[in-house]
Amino acid sequence: MTSTAPAAGAATSGATSTGTSTATSSSLSTTINPTFRAPTPRHSSFTLSTISLCGQPEDVLDLQRGSYALWRDRVEMKLAIYQVLDHVISDVANPADPEWLSLDFIIKGWIYDLITPELRTAVSSPGATARTIWVAIETLFRNNGLARAMMLSDEFRNTKQLENPLSVYIGKLKAISDEHRDLGYPLETHALLLQLVCGLHERHETIGKYIQTEAATLDLLRLRGGQALHG
Incomplete structure (x- = not known):
């Protein structure tokens, strides 16, 4: 009577070997694939709250001097680096989300730090979002x-x-x-x-x-x- 156990064992061994080989191959391909990029996490509001964008006096926008276009480009570049540019260029708001709201308050604070007190008074309003302030600054400079x-x-x-x-x-x-x-x-x-x-x-x-x-x-x-x- 011929035993079938070895064949089954061989099949099991083969399946295990194949599975291990496949998993190893998949793991290696992920490791050595030069095009693989892990997703970059969005900065949390806690992290951004420790950052200041105002480094030099020339970073501050003044209605009477300096280039608004240059200031806008510099600020947009910094916001893009921290992945929060959408807060000033998009009309989509999500105040019901606590994290979004925290980020928006931080960005408003950055903008206020980057304009003179005179400008701050002119563009601020109750309940304004970072986008609202951003548009108000642009409108003020265009009208002026x-x-x-x-x-x-x-x-x-x-x-x-x-x-x-x-x-x-x-x-x-x-x-x-x-x-x-x-x-x-x-x-x-x-x-x-x-x-x-x-x-x-x-x-x-x-x-x-x-x-x-x-x-x-x-x-x-x-x-x-x-x-x-x-x-």
Whole structure:
């Protein structure tokens, strides 16, 4: 009489071996697969409550000076890093969720720390979310655009090199020009170069003549970087 036990045992052994091999293979493929990425957890409100976004005085937005567009880009970048950008760019709110509400209060606090007290008073309102405050700031700067552009025009015309390095002087003019553009009142290139020449220190008279001669092919970025002046 032929025993079937070994065959069954062999089958069992084979199944066990195959299962182990499959599991090991799956485990190894996950370990060595270069495209595998574990999901990144969203930061908790407790973690974010220990973080401050305001590091330098220039981080603070002022209605009378500084570039709103540059400030907005910097803040959006930081919010994206902490995976909470949706709190200011999305109209979807979830105040019934305690974690969402805690995060929103933290982000409101960050925004308040990044604007002047004058701005804080102008944009705050009872029950406002981070998104509400964010939109109020944007609206305020857009409505104030023409008045701000006129102030910038005066600042632009009165900007001189004095004892500053040429790169610093050009940088100041470019910053004013960028804010003009952000407000919807861009300055023409020839106006930029004309003011650049008019405000140059007398020690750079030769550079001034060069700029006037080559005005049609120049821009502030090339001048600031030195390419146009050195090659």
